[in-house]
Every structure is written in structure tokens, then in C-alpha cells.
Amino acid sequence: MAASEESLRKALAVKLSAVEAHGNAVRALKAAKASKPEIDAAIEALNNLKLEKSSIEKQLQAAVSGGDGDGALSREAFRQAAVNTLERRLFYIPSFKIYRGVAGLYDYGPPGCAVKSNVLAFWRQHFVLEENMLEVDCPCVTPEVVLKASGHVEKFTDLMVKDEKTGTCYRADHLLKDFCNEKLQKDLTISAEKAAELKHVLATLDDLSAEALGAKIKEYGITAPDTKNPLSDPYPFNLMFQTSIGPSGLSPGYMRPETAQGIFVNFKDLYYYNGNKLPFAAAQIGQAFRNEISPRQGLLRVREFTLAEIEHFVDPEDKSHPKYFEVAGLEFLMFPREEQMSGQSAKKICLGDAVSKGIVNNETLGYFIGRVYLFLTRLGIDKDRLRFRQHLANEMAHYAADCWDAEIECSYGWIECVGIADRSAYDLRAHSEKSGVPLVAAEKFSEPREVEKLVIAPVKKELGLAFKGNQKNVVEALEAMNEKEALEMKAALESKGEVEFYVCTLGKNVPIKKNMVSISKEKKKEHQRVFTPSVIEPSFGIGRIIYCLFEHSFYTRPSKAGDEQLNVFRFPPLVAPIKCTVFPLVQNQQYEDVAKVISKSLTAAGISHKIDITGTSIGKRYARTDELGVPFAITVDSTKDVTIRERDSKLQVRVSVEEAASVVKSVTDGHRTWEDVWEKFPHHTSGSADD
Amino acid sequence: MAASEESLRKALAVKLSAVEAHGNAVRALKAAKASKPEIDAAIEALNNLKLEKSSIEKQLQAAVSGGDGDGALSREAFRQAAVNTLERRLFYIPSFKIYRGVAGLYDYGPPGCAVKSNVLAFWRQHFVLEENMLEVDCPCVTPEVVLKASGHVEKFTDLMVKDEKTGTCYRADHLLKDFCNEKLQKDLTISAEKAAELKHVLATLDDLSAEALGAKIKEYGITAPDTKNPLSDPYPFNLMFQTSIGPSGLSPGYMRPETAQGIFVNFKDLYYYNGNKLPFAAAQIGQAFRNEISPRQGLLRVREFTLAEIEHFVDPEDKSHPKYFEVAGLEFLMFPREEQMSGQSAKKICLGDAVSKGIVNNETLGYFIGRVYLFLTRLGIDKDRLRFRQHLANEMAHYAADCWDAEIECSYGWIECVGIADRSAYDLRAHSEKSGVPLVAAEKFSEPREVEKLVIAPVKKELGLAFKGNQKNVVEALEAMNEKEALEMKAALESKGEVEFYVCTLGKNVPIKKNMVSISKEKKKEHQRVFTPSVIEPSFGIGRIIYCLFEHSFYTRPSKAGDEQLNVFRFPPLVAPIKCTVFPLVQNQQYEDVAKVISKSLTAAGISHKIDITGTSIGKRYARTDELGVPFAITVDSTKDVTIRERDSKLQVRVSVEEAASVVKSVTDGHRTWEDVWEKFPHHTSGSADD
Incomplete structure (x- = not known):
């Protein structure tokens, strides 16, 4: 618990008993019919005490909601504004909405789908192509034997409790977490000791056994949130969607909970394909499924999601990486185990130092941490709201050598979006054992040793x-x-x-x-030398990255008239769902023809775009495309020259009809910046824009 | 039945009885101790009859196996060669192989996965971007209510029979089909009438009810193929993978059997997104699932596959298409209903004529047929083995206005790879009714009518x-x-x-x-005017298209020494898994450095490539990449100039190190052809290549 919070809780307790004592004293004076001045003085003293109490309460409230008094409220308002825009413009849609939907299932609508496919295309470019990874594509339907070997059949569970009367199911740890958070944030009268206890429960939540969780639920008197009915003891619920393969009903199968197993079972073939050489990486993009007990937090905790996973196989005796030097100089927020244990916060560390000091276990793990940092920031994730947090010893599987999560801060807090783990030889060994097929590599000696x-x-x-x-x-x-x-x-x-x-x-x-x-x-x-390779696994939750990207890209600005707030997504061209819009300034055949010519050149250049020939005001049309995060708009107001407007600065340049498409292409491809364009072309300063 | 086959069957029957009669005559002569010359003459006549019988048998065999005596055999050998190469080079892999696999599930290995992602990228370019379609991305897990409305819960079934002793399941129609085909092809002694009957069964197989199928199975005495045990009566088996959503076990769900429903349930939002205007198309790429009773034919009939579907919503009173004129002049193989009924074969028809004559129901349907033709042929599908077959009345759902399948011929016969159907208002009406949400469009009149x-x-x-x-x-x-x-x-x-x-x-x-x-x-x-839009649905089975593309691209050619057959895939650059390889001619630091420089420029140009620095002979390295269908190889044999070799012609040109990447890029991007390159650059004629 932060020192200030603890002292505030103590101060509040002192003040509360002082208020009570003084209240009693005032009542006693009144009962004893003391003189008016005496009573008035006592009441003033009591009021002063009450004011002091309120002030401490406010400070405490601010401390528990993250040091920012209106933080929680403004975060909530920000999220509402962003989510409203996202849903209204069909970035995403609750699935099967006309049938009242299914919790934890979402569709990507047109702009969301385009953002997703841009993110995946960049992932493929940044990881698969640049690193020559072996990409595979395996089915979602997976026979039981594979997931028994991986441990999912036995261990991929959450603890569940049931409303004893209605049978409604809840995640046991969520109920306990909600109880503790609510108590800490809303009940300012609890003692510093009680607060410390609740915080300890929150910190160790992931470690609690079914019995311990059940005991805490009983101790705190937690009941079903909807009905206040008593709850059952916690018991494990397997999170895999189960099904049956073939018509006999005798072959149980599951929808895969991760894509990684498809790579592990193919290790032997992939190693052969790679010329029997290590290291190499295999990669897979695909759907994964978790039958969550009670999904929440919108796109962050869903029942079906896209994963992009890399399994980098390496000799356990040599975890160096040939391209490590390319990322060793990067500096960004890291949150090593030590800092977490000692209550410090994440700090900027040079990746190379973290590796050389042994904070990060090895070069290859460090290399991927660096590559993930570059990937996320190039997508548009704010580097000040991105940190790499090392797993604590109790979070890591016993076989893991080291594990770091790329966490992105959004309105829901710090969200794990990429896990980067050195899983040692665990997975290959498990499948070797269960299948009887040795999944090993060999280092041939140039001469016998x-x-x-x-x-x-x-x-x-x-x-x-x-x-x-x-x-x-x-x-x-x-x-x-x-x-x-x-x-x-x-x-x-x-x-x-x-x-x-x-x-x-x-x-x-x-x-x-x-x-x-x-x-x-x-x-x-x-x-x-024959050995089981170690595997280093960067695993990307694509939906979570996209949601955080939505929040980091969203802002509002007043309309020109100042009468409303306009919504903007500042997506970089790389991820923008549409790169460019083309507007004839007024409805007129000539301008529409020019717009079509430009559209044709944009198509030929492979630039996704949209023509809007509605008669709506140009300002409204700009506002509409800003909401979709379209970086550039070409407005046709003559048959020779047109304007190009940049979304965030709202600046406009004039270029010839012939050049328009190539200028947009050069900026969206990253061959030049908007600043270069602004330097080179005449500026357009008509007052008509953005009206 | 083809006239020649029928007359051959009759001629064979005549000859068979003649052989029998003459055999009896010879035996009678011998028994009667006739003179040697008499007996010899009779035997010679018998032998001649036997020769004639054999000749007719051969002709008949040729007739039943498609007019090509060794056709079936060579098709089988061709497929074996192609499939061996595909599996050895990991284009695809039976899933979960180390656990002895699961029938009907396949992984794409690295080159297959690259081909697939190229095919999908081109699909997105050709359909979604060029037509401004609204792409969406919906979950695979689907609640029961949606699939009840679509009719899948009730009707998405195949008829199944069980081995009465072992319980093994078979598809009833497959058993009957196999029986008829086997009888027709292997038993040349059956009468022309019997053959006609069997052919009639094959033609009407899809129409047979459970009772009729069961009766035929009994009549022909068909038993379980593996055990020869008797079979149960046929009964329907639902082909959807069933699961349960959430922890209560009370919400049944299925893995979607097609992606289309995700679009239909979103119609209202998508129509709004499109400015409440028709026509517009929505598209989706994603996994679909069918729990096949007994999968076969490799990649063609699988339990999980990628679909790419388009739902083009249109006013039922106006099915014209603004870009129809762009495809109306195309001419390709079409197989209208009439031609099928009258026993003719597919013929080249101009698409515009087919539409204007009403053979194709409407312009929009015609437009998509044309676009599908362009899509498939640009991928590398042989236009002579591609036909558009119209559904017969009995194949079409009662609500469909017209339906055409793009069928591709491969070693398994003509395979349905794309279905293009005018489904009228059926789907939207079904979901309107079940959900209570009207899924309609409105045409606003400029003045009241x-x-x-x-x-x-x-x-x-x-x-x-x-x-x-x-x-x-x-x-x-x-x-x-x-x-x-x-x-x-x-x-x-x-x-x-x-x-x-x-x-x-x-x-x-x-x-x-x-x-x-x-x-x-x-x-x-x-x-x-308020109405339910019609939907025209082109639906692409991506895995089937890819498998046919594999077969159409595969060929063998003798090695230079002539001692072995080398395998080649003639993929166009658009779909080739890797566009280019870079080979230092011999192992040497200088050449390797040049190779790295070229590799860097290729990466910068976005060209997927591979360096091979093994000491293997250059001819072997060429052969290895030909097997992967890599169109170009850059061989480094000096520090100034290098050679570029084209895969199919094996021709080589010399270009400078600086130009190498841009030359390859220009050809793979389609900005120039190999012929242009061959014109422009000096030819390389070293005898060392392809040794």
C-alpha cells in the first residue's frame, strides 16, 4: 500500500473518532444547558473537525483511484466517447445483435475489419517475412489427445461458483476481486490494517486454491451479485469449447485455446524443412477459443479471438541471436520483477543493459521484446502507455525460464497484450512423451568429441x-x-x-x-549431440492490441462553430481502414468525373479509398471521415488542381489532378512525411474547409 | 449413356455368347473325336472370337473411363506425383500427424500457407477493394437460434448408415455411388439396360430420400466396405460441430457451417453504414466447419476449411450492374441446364449472350460469373479445365432464382469450387421472421406515387x-x-x-x-417502397481452389542427365509462395556478401525470398526451388553482375547487382513480363546451370 494512502487511512480513523467525541461533547453541553457562547464554540470546533475529515476523505479517495481525483470518472467518460464512436461507425458490433447477442462475441464491421487486416499484414511483414519464419495454418478443431499432452484438458480451468438458487455461474476470483476493489474504493472507513489485507488478497488472487478462494468468499460474506443468494463452493470449469469429431460420438475434440500446439506437433517436419538447422521460428495466425464463465471488458475478454503466435526454437545452450544488436540500443518502460516486489513502478531501461545485467534471461528473449516494442509503437501504440512487465515467480509455469508481458494502458488499466515467454523444452517434451515421436534436434560435430x-x-x-x-x-x-x-x-x-x-x-x-x-x-x-530445443514464444492477442490502439488513437476536438465535439482517430496510414477519401466540393458532373479519374489512379496504386458524392457540406464530410481515422482527403474544387487535407493538422495543400494519387501514395507508403508534402506544395487557405 | 458405350455393351454381350457357344462347340468336337484339322479350325475361330471380345472390352473400358484408355491410370499417377511433392515439401500436412492424424483435417505448411495468404490477398484486392465491398469478420461460434432460422439445424444433414456389428459410420450415398461406379467400370459383362439403370441412379443420387436410398442399398446387396457386415437403414446426421456456449450447459451453439449468416444478421447495420443505399456487397473470409461422416479426396472434402463469401444485396426489381459491360465480352466454357439435360457438354459462350438470352438470370449474376472467371484464371487455373455449370432445377433450393457453380477439373473429376447463387430474399426474410427485426430496404420516391x-x-x-x-x-x-x-x-x-x-x-x-x-x-x-432485398452470393471454397491450382500448376520434366523426373509448380508470381531465391554459385565470403546485399534490397522492395548458401550444386538448388514454384532465381557468380533464371523456360539473363532486386520486383508485380526482361538484358548461356 502506498505510504500516503496508509497514513491517510490512519489520519481519517483519528479524525472520525475526534468527530464522534466532539459530537458527544456538544450533546453533553446542550444537555447540561451550558452557555450559548460555550455551545457555539464547541459546534464550531466540531464543524472544523468535520471539514478536516472531508478533506482527508477527498485525499484518500484520490489516492485509492490512482492519485487522480477525477481519474476514474474521466477514464469512464473517455471510454464511453470512444466506444460510442466505435460502435456507431461499426468498427465492431456485438455479434448476433438482432438475436440479442451472445456475451463475449463481437464482429468486426467494415472499418474494424480493415484495421485488423492491416495489423495482421504488418505483423506478417514485421515478423514472418523479415525474419524468414515458417508460417503454418492448422485447424481450430483439435483432438483430445493433443490437448491432454499440452495439459489443457487438465489445467485450462477457472474456478467457478454458482448461485445456489438460480444456478447462474460466476468466476470466483472476479467476485472476490470486485468485493476487495469496491471495499477499498468506496468504504473509506475501513482501517489501514483491513485495507492492507484486502490489497494482499488482490495481489495473491492468482495463487489462491479453490479452498482458499471459497474460504475468503465465506469470510467476507460475498453473495451472488444479481440475487444476493448464497454461492456454492468454487470448483474448476474447463474453458475449452468441447465438441465431437466425426459421427460416432467417440472422438472428443476441442476448439483450440491457442494456436501454438499446431506448431509443436509439426516440429519434426518443420525442423526438416529448415534443413535440420536451429534456430528457426514458426508462426501462426488464427482463431482461438475460450469459453469464458462471464465475459466482460468488451473486446478485452472474449470467447473467440485472433492470436498471432511465434515459436522460436533454439539450442538451450546457445540463446544468442544474430540480429540482437539491432534492438539492443532501444530504451523503453520495463518493469522487472525486483521493482514490482519492492513497490516501485516501471522505468525506462535500455534493453541491452537489461540483457547484459541478466534482468532479461537471454539475448533471444531480449531480441523479441525489442521487436515487439517496435511492432506496437509503429502501429500507433503510445510508448508512454506501453510497458514490459516481467512475470513474478508465482505467475510463471515451473518450466519457464523467464516471461515478459507487453502491457498497454487503457481505460481498463494495464492490459496484457503480448506474452513473451521462454518456455524451455516443456512443450516438445510433453508431445514427445505422449506421441512416442521424438521431437529433438541434433548438433553434428565436425569431428567426434x-x-x-x-x-x-x-x-x-x-x-x-x-x-x-x-x-x-x-x-x-x-x-x-x-x-x-x-x-x-x-x-x-x-x-x-x-x-x-x-x-x-x-x-x-x-x-x-x-x-x-x-x-x-x-x-x-x-x-x-541430441537435445530437445528450447522454445521462446511471443504470443499476440490481436483483438486486445486493436482495442488499445483504438483508445490510444481516439481524441475529440471542438467543431469550428464550437457547438459540438468531433471525434477523431489518429491512426497512422499503416493501420487506417481507408487511406484516403475523394470529395467533389459541390455536386457537379465535371467534379465527379475528376473524382473518378483520381479514384482510378488510387485503385491502380493499391490505395484503399472512398468517394463521397453526397451533397453534404464539406466540413461534415471531413468530420465523418475523421471519425473513421482516414488520414487524407482529396477535395475536387476545379478540374486542374485539387486540395489534399491532412486529418490531424487539418492543413491543406494544392496539387494537380495528375499528381494527387501519387502524393497520397508516397505518404501512406511512408516514402515521405506530410511535412515533406507541406514543404513542397502550395498551401491552400480557403476558409470553407471544416465548416 | 453415350451411344458408343451402349453399342459396345451390346456388341460385347453378343460376342460373349458367341465365345460361349463356340467353346461348347469345340468341346463337343473333341468329345466326338472329330478330325484334328476340324478341331484346329474351330479353335482358331474361337481364338479369333476371344481376340474380338478382348478388343471390344478394351474399347468399352476406354469408353467408361472417359474415352481415354489409360486415363484413369495416368490421372492416378499424376495425382500421386503431385501429392508426393506437395506433402514432401510441406505444402500441406495431415494435421496432428504425430498422433496419427484426424481424417479430414489438414495443416498448410510454410509454402502452402504462403500460397493461401497470396490467394486471399488477391481475393481481397480483386473483390473487396475493387468493388468497395464492406468486409466483416464474425465469430465461428454461433448460437443455435441463428442456425435454426437459416435452416441448418433442421436440414444441414447427410444420410448415414452404420455397420450393424461394428457401428462404423458411412455416408449412404457414397456407398451407393461407389457401388454403381465400380460395377460400371469393372464389370463389363452387365447388360446395357443394367448399365443405364446404374447411370440413372448416379444421376439422381442427390434426389433420393432416405427410404429410396435404403431400398437401393438393400436391392444391390451393398454391405459395409471394411467388414462386409449388413448395414442399418439410412438416417440423417447433422454435419455441424455442436458445442455449448458459457458454463451453464444451457446454451447450445455450433461452429458455423458457412460465413454468410454473420453477414445476414448484420444487414440492418451494414445498410445504414452504406448510407441506406442499394446495391451494396458485404464480404467475409473465415473458417467454416462440417463434421463430415467420412472425409475423403484429400484437401477437397475436409472438416474445417476457409470460405470467402460475398453477399451482394440488390433491389429485386433492378438486378442490373453498373460495371456489367466490363465483363460482358468474356467468352468461356459454360454448361447451361439445357445442355446438361440433353446430354451435350460444356461449350464456349460469350457471357453477354448468355445474359441477354436469359440463360443467366440477370446482369448482376452475370457480372459475378465474369469476375470469378477473371479471378480464377489470374490465379493460374487453366481456362480449358474451368467451366460454369448451371444448377439443374432439382439441385436448386426452391427460393433460388438461378445458380451457377465454377467447376474446376482435376484428377478427381470436375470439382465445385465457387458457387454463385441468386438466393432471392430467402435469408433476410428468415432472419426477419425469427428475430422480429425487419431486415428491409426502402426506395424513397422523389415525389409521392x-x-x-x-x-x-x-x-x-x-x-x-x-x-x-x-x-x-x-x-x-x-x-x-x-x-x-x-x-x-x-x-x-x-x-x-x-x-x-x-x-x-x-x-x-x-x-x-x-x-x-x-x-x-x-x-x-x-x-x-419498402422491400426485402435479393441477395446474390458468390461463395468460394478457398482450399478447393488451392488444391486445383496445385494440380494445374504441377508438371515434371527430365533432369539434364535424363536420369530422373524433376517436379515443377508453374505458379504465377502472384501466388508463388516465395518470389525469388538468391544463390551464391559457390561457397565464398564475397559472393555471400553480394547475396546479402541483394537480399536486403528484396526485403526493402517487399519481395519474399530465400537465400540458399549450402554447398549443393546449383542444378540441385534450382530443382529444389522449382519444386516450390519459385519463379525466379538470382545466382551470384561475380561481385558485379548476377544471373536471373526464369523457372519454366530455364532461360537466364545477366543484370548488375544493383538492378537485380528491381528487375525481379517489376516482373513479380506484373509491371513487365519475363519476355520484356529477356529482350532487354544480355543472355547468360553458361552450360553450368541446371546440371
Whole structure:
């Protein structure tokens, strides 16, 4: 808890009891019929105390809502304005709206669909093409065996509680989270200790077992939000959409919860395709599905979404990256584990320093963090509202070497949009084991190498005599020792002749004597080293990135008359749904013909555009396209020259009809900037624009 | 049945009995111990008869396998060669292969995925951008109510039979089809009548009811193919993958069987987005799912596939198209209903003639047929193996106005790859009805129009007296009369005073008297016409198009030494997975540096390419990239000039290092042809290439 908040809570508690005491004192004076001046003085003192109390309350309110008194309110208003525009202009639409929709399912309407396809095209350019990745396209329908191996059948669950009377389902952690947040933000009278406890619950929410969650729900008396009915104990609900493959009903399948598994099961073929060489990356863009218990936060938590995932396979003994130097100089907001634990906030760090200091585990992970930063900022994500947060130890899977999330700040807070994880060899090992097909790579030595190998040879006869039916467990445990354990045992046996040895499958220590096992190091010639590659996985939630991009691009400005607020999306040309509009200034055949000529050149140049020949005022037409984030508008007001208007500056230049398309193309392709255009061409200063 | 086949079958029957008769005669001669010359002469005559019989058999075999004796065999061999190359080079991979796969699910590996993404990008360019379509992107998970309205829950079924002992499922029509084909092709002894019957079954297969199919299966004694066990009666199996939305288990959903419904349910918003104007088209690219009973034919019949669908909404009273003239002059293979019924084959027809003669129902339908032709042929589909086949009356849904399939011929026969249907107002009406939200358009009149409207006014009092409890049924039936029926009743009532009137909800005639209903025509002023738009739907099976493209692009040619067949895909640059490879001729730092410089310019120009610095011979490296259909290879054999080789002609030109990337870009972008390049640059004639 921030120091100021804690001291404010304490100060408030003091002030509250002072107000109570003084209130009692005033009542006592009145009862004792004290003199008027005495009573008046006491009342004034009480009023002053009340004022001080209010002031502390306001400060506390500001502190709990993020240090910005009207923050929550203005964030809410901003989101409303943005979402209204997005829905009204069909960037997205609640799916199956005429049937009252389905929670957590959204359509992209025309401009949203264009933004999405631009984002995906840039992703393909930035990652797949520039890095020569092997892109694959696997089905969504996935047989159970694959998702058993990956662990999803067993572990891809959320804890759910049911309204005991109506059967309505809720996510248990959401209810507890909402309770804690509400209490912290709305109930200013709770003690500093209670506040600290609630904050601790919020911080450890992801770690709570079903039992612990259930206990907290009981302790806090949390009930069903809609009915106030009592809730069931929490139990796990698998988030995969289940189905059945084929007509027999005997082959269970699921809609994939991520695209990654399709790549892992193809590792052997892809490695071969890559000439049996490491490192290489495979990539996949596609739909993924999560049957959320109770979707919320609009586009951020949905039941079907587009993922773009990269699996970069690398030798675990060499995680360097040949192009690392290209990103090592980048500097941006990072939020390492240490800073989170010590209550600091994210800070600007040079990526190269983070890698060399070991804050980021390895070069390849660092390389992808840098590439993700470039990808997101080039799309138009504000770099001051983008941070890379390292997973805390308790957030990471036990096998992961390191994990960083690209988080983007929007009106809902900091949202995880890209996960970049070093998953070590976990996935390939799991599928090797389950399928029986070895998913390994080999490093061929140019000449055979002499290697020292640890050899653990249990003496089965002796072990059999000593442990009878348990012999097998003991043998397996001995063979499973790593080098360090084995050498320690060897030393101990040589010095003491006997050691206690823990056999986990028996759940107890057994005594091992010197004659029961031989441990030695032997030299062998090897021609190659066979190993399971590590995988570094950048995984992009495309819908979340797009939603954050919408918020970061949205702003309002007053109309020229000042009587209304106009909405604008400042999309860079790269992602703008339409690059250019063409307007004949007035309805007239000549101008329309010119507009058609320009439209034809724009089509030939591959620039997506729209002609608007309605008789609406030019200002209204500008406002309409600003709402779609169209960066340029060509207005035809003569048959020789036309104006080109830039969306954000509203500045206009005059160019010839023949040049118009190529000028727009050069700016949207990034071959020159609007500033270059503004330098080169005569300015247009008619007062008629944007009326 | 083709005349020659029928006469051959008859001739064979004659010859077979002649052989039998002569065989008996020879045996009789031998038994009667006739003279050797006599017996020898009879045997010679028998042998001649047998030779004649064999000759007829061969001709018949040729006739049944499509007029081409070794056709089936060579088609099979061709397919094997193509499929081997496709699978070996990872164009596609049976999904989840390490777990022994799932029938009907395939991955696209790296080159296949690149081809697919090129095909989709061109589709977007050719249809969405050039026609200003409204592209949307809707979820695959679809609630039941939507698919009930569309009819899929009730009717999206195939008839299935089960092996009565093992429970294995088969598609009933497939078993019957296989039986008929096998009999026709392998059993040359069946009579011409029997052959005609089997052919009739094949022709009417799609029309057979469950009962008729079951009867045929019984009649022909068809058993389970794997076990020869008896089969169950056919029964319908719904082909949608079913699932459940949300945690309650109370909201059934399906994985969408087509993308079209997502567009229909959004009609109202899209119409508004388009400024409440018709016509406009919406488009969607996405996954669709069919839980096939027993998938076969590789990529052609799969359980999950990518569809690209267009719904063009148009005023049913005006199906003209402003850009129709652009395609009216095209001439290509069309197969109208008439020609199919009269046993002719597809023929070249000018599209404009087909529309003006009414063979194609309307201009808009014709326009899309033309655009589809251009799309497919530009991708590389052979125009001689592409035909547009009109649906027969029995193939079309009752509401459809007209329907044409773009069929592509491949080793599996003629495959439906694009359906282009005028579905009239069916879909919008169905969703209007089920959702209660009117999905209509309005034509505003510039000034109010006087329209004559038929008014049917049942006189409820009289009807009540006459029909008592049935009054409501009679009223509804009277109100439901169309204009013609109503006017006929009016005339009859005026002349006879009473008519018999059939009320279908009562299932009987009732007498209607003159005083029970008033029928009149009234004039009204109307300001607009409200109607349900017709929809014209071109629907593209992307995977099928890609598979046919693979076959049409594949060929083999002998290696230079002549000792092996090399595989080539002649993809146009537009769809080639990689546009260019860069080879240093020999392993050497200087050449590798030049290769890297060229690679950088290619990346900057957005040309997907690959460097191959392995020491393999240049001929082998060419062969490897020919197998991937890479159109151009740049070979670095000096630091100043390099060669560019074209894949199909194997011709090479010399260009400077600086120019190399821009030359390749100009040809792959279509700004010039290889012939232009061949004209302009010096030729390279080293004997070392393609060794």
C-alpha cells in the first residue's frame, strides 16, 4: 500500500473518532444547558473537525483511484466517447445483435475489419517475412489427445461458483476481486490494517486454491451479485469449447485455446524443412477459443479471438541471436520483477543493459521484446502507455525460464497484450512423451568429441535383496539422479559406506549401501549431440492490441462553430481502414468525373479509398471521415488542381489532378512525411474547409 | 449413356455368347473325336472370337473411363506425383500427424500457407477493394437460434448408415455411388439396360430420400466396405460441430457451417453504414466447419476449411450492374441446364449472350460469373479445365432464382469450387421472421406515387355466423390470397354469388357468399417502397481452389542427365509462395556478401525470398526451388553482375547487382513480363546451370 494512502487511512480513523467525541461533547453541553457562547464554540470546533475529515476523505479517495481525483470518472467518460464512436461507425458490433447477442462475441464491421487486416499484414511483414519464419495454418478443431499432452484438458480451468438458487455461474476470483476493489474504493472507513489485507488478497488472487478462494468468499460474506443468494463452493470449469469429431460420438475434440500446439506437433517436419538447422521460428495466425464463465471488458475478454503466435526454437545452450544488436540500443518502460516486489513502478531501461545485467534471461528473449516494442509503437501504440512487465515467480509455469508481458494502458488499466515467454523444452517434451515421436534436434560435430558421461549403475541383485518389492522404485530413483546428486552420493558412499536416500515414489528415505550402486564417469566418443530445443514464444492477442490502439488513437476536438465535439482517430496510414477519401466540393458532373479519374489512379496504386458524392457540406464530410481515422482527403474544387487535407493538422495543400494519387501514395507508403508534402506544395487557405 | 458405350455393351454381350457357344462347340468336337484339322479350325475361330471380345472390352473400358484408355491410370499417377511433392515439401500436412492424424483435417505448411495468404490477398484486392465491398469478420461460434432460422439445424444433414456389428459410420450415398461406379467400370459383362439403370441412379443420387436410398442399398446387396457386415437403414446426421456456449450447459451453439449468416444478421447495420443505399456487397473470409461422416479426396472434402463469401444485396426489381459491360465480352466454357439435360457438354459462350438470352438470370449474376472467371484464371487455373455449370432445377433450393457453380477439373473429376447463387430474399426474410427485426430496404420516391392496392376485407360478422369456431381460419385464408386469386373470387362472387374456397388450415372447401368478403382495388399515395432485398452470393471454397491450382500448376520434366523426373509448380508470381531465391554459385565470403546485399534490397522492395548458401550444386538448388514454384532465381557468380533464371523456360539473363532486386520486383508485380526482361538484358548461356 502506498505510504500516503496508509497514513491517510490512519489520519481519517483519528479524525472520525475526534468527530464522534466532539459530537458527544456538544450533546453533553446542550444537555447540561451550558452557555450559548460555550455551545457555539464547541459546534464550531466540531464543524472544523468535520471539514478536516472531508478533506482527508477527498485525499484518500484520490489516492485509492490512482492519485487522480477525477481519474476514474474521466477514464469512464473517455471510454464511453470512444466506444460510442466505435460502435456507431461499426468498427465492431456485438455479434448476433438482432438475436440479442451472445456475451463475449463481437464482429468486426467494415472499418474494424480493415484495421485488423492491416495489423495482421504488418505483423506478417514485421515478423514472418523479415525474419524468414515458417508460417503454418492448422485447424481450430483439435483432438483430445493433443490437448491432454499440452495439459489443457487438465489445467485450462477457472474456478467457478454458482448461485445456489438460480444456478447462474460466476468466476470466483472476479467476485472476490470486485468485493476487495469496491471495499477499498468506496468504504473509506475501513482501517489501514483491513485495507492492507484486502490489497494482499488482490495481489495473491492468482495463487489462491479453490479452498482458499471459497474460504475468503465465506469470510467476507460475498453473495451472488444479481440475487444476493448464497454461492456454492468454487470448483474448476474447463474453458475449452468441447465438441465431437466425426459421427460416432467417440472422438472428443476441442476448439483450440491457442494456436501454438499446431506448431509443436509439426516440429519434426518443420525442423526438416529448415534443413535440420536451429534456430528457426514458426508462426501462426488464427482463431482461438475460450469459453469464458462471464465475459466482460468488451473486446478485452472474449470467447473467440485472433492470436498471432511465434515459436522460436533454439539450442538451450546457445540463446544468442544474430540480429540482437539491432534492438539492443532501444530504451523503453520495463518493469522487472525486483521493482514490482519492492513497490516501485516501471522505468525506462535500455534493453541491452537489461540483457547484459541478466534482468532479461537471454539475448533471444531480449531480441523479441525489442521487436515487439517496435511492432506496437509503429502501429500507433503510445510508448508512454506501453510497458514490459516481467512475470513474478508465482505467475510463471515451473518450466519457464523467464516471461515478459507487453502491457498497454487503457481505460481498463494495464492490459496484457503480448506474452513473451521462454518456455524451455516443456512443450516438445510433453508431445514427445505422449506421441512416442521424438521431437529433438541434433548438433553434428565436425569431428567426434570425447565426452565424459556420468554412469549410474544400480546393482539390482543387492537392491532386490534389500528392498524386495520396492526394488524397482529404488532403481528408478537412483537412475533419475542428476549429476550433482550422484556425485554427492558417490562421495558420501566412499567416505561413510551408507547414505539415506529419499525415494519420492515410496515417499520415504531408504538406506543405500556402497555395494548397491556404482557411480562413475566414463569417456565416450560422440558424433552428435541430441537435445530437445528450447522454445521462446511471443504470443499476440490481436483483438486486445486493436482495442488499445483504438483508445490510444481516439481524441475529440471542438467543431469550428464550437457547438459540438468531433471525434477523431489518429491512426497512422499503416493501420487506417481507408487511406484516403475523394470529395467533389459541390455536386457537379465535371467534379465527379475528376473524382473518378483520381479514384482510378488510387485503385491502380493499391490505395484503399472512398468517394463521397453526397451533397453534404464539406466540413461534415471531413468530420465523418475523421471519425473513421482516414488520414487524407482529396477535395475536387476545379478540374486542374485539387486540395489534399491532412486529418490531424487539418492543413491543406494544392496539387494537380495528375499528381494527387501519387502524393497520397508516397505518404501512406511512408516514402515521405506530410511535412515533406507541406514543404513542397502550395498551401491552400480557403476558409470553407471544416465548416 | 453415350451411344458408343451402349453399342459396345451390346456388341460385347453378343460376342460373349458367341465365345460361349463356340467353346461348347469345340468341346463337343473333341468329345466326338472329330478330325484334328476340324478341331484346329474351330479353335482358331474361337481364338479369333476371344481376340474380338478382348478388343471390344478394351474399347468399352476406354469408353467408361472417359474415352481415354489409360486415363484413369495416368490421372492416378499424376495425382500421386503431385501429392508426393506437395506433402514432401510441406505444402500441406495431415494435421496432428504425430498422433496419427484426424481424417479430414489438414495443416498448410510454410509454402502452402504462403500460397493461401497470396490467394486471399488477391481475393481481397480483386473483390473487396475493387468493388468497395464492406468486409466483416464474425465469430465461428454461433448460437443455435441463428442456425435454426437459416435452416441448418433442421436440414444441414447427410444420410448415414452404420455397420450393424461394428457401428462404423458411412455416408449412404457414397456407398451407393461407389457401388454403381465400380460395377460400371469393372464389370463389363452387365447388360446395357443394367448399365443405364446404374447411370440413372448416379444421376439422381442427390434426389433420393432416405427410404429410396435404403431400398437401393438393400436391392444391390451393398454391405459395409471394411467388414462386409449388413448395414442399418439410412438416417440423417447433422454435419455441424455442436458445442455449448458459457458454463451453464444451457446454451447450445455450433461452429458455423458457412460465413454468410454473420453477414445476414448484420444487414440492418451494414445498410445504414452504406448510407441506406442499394446495391451494396458485404464480404467475409473465415473458417467454416462440417463434421463430415467420412472425409475423403484429400484437401477437397475436409472438416474445417476457409470460405470467402460475398453477399451482394440488390433491389429485386433492378438486378442490373453498373460495371456489367466490363465483363460482358468474356467468352468461356459454360454448361447451361439445357445442355446438361440433353446430354451435350460444356461449350464456349460469350457471357453477354448468355445474359441477354436469359440463360443467366440477370446482369448482376452475370457480372459475378465474369469476375470469378477473371479471378480464377489470374490465379493460374487453366481456362480449358474451368467451366460454369448451371444448377439443374432439382439441385436448386426452391427460393433460388438461378445458380451457377465454377467447376474446376482435376484428377478427381470436375470439382465445385465457387458457387454463385441468386438466393432471392430467402435469408433476410428468415432472419426477419425469427428475430422480429425487419431486415428491409426502402426506395424513397422523389415525389409521392399513386399506387393501386388490392384490399381484401373479410366481413367478420357474416363469417362468424357461418363458420363459428372456424371463422379465424377462414379469415386468415381469405387475407392470404394473392392478387390473382382474389380477383378471380371477386369475379365469381359477382357472377355466381357464391364460390367454393379451399382453407388449407381446415383441409377442406368452404362456401363463401358475396356478403362475407369485400374485394376491391384502392388508390393510395406512397412515399416509398419498402422491400426485402435479393441477395446474390458468390461463395468460394478457398482450399478447393488451392488444391486445383496445385494440380494445374504441377508438371515434371527430365533432369539434364535424363536420369530422373524433376517436379515443377508453374505458379504465377502472384501466388508463388516465395518470389525469388538468391544463390551464391559457390561457397565464398564475397559472393555471400553480394547475396546479402541483394537480399536486403528484396526485403526493402517487399519481395519474399530465400537465400540458399549450402554447398549443393546449383542444378540441385534450382530443382529444389522449382519444386516450390519459385519463379525466379538470382545466382551470384561475380561481385558485379548476377544471373536471373526464369523457372519454366530455364532461360537466364545477366543484370548488375544493383538492378537485380528491381528487375525481379517489376516482373513479380506484373509491371513487365519475363519476355520484356529477356529482350532487354544480355543472355547468360553458361552450360553450368541446371546440371
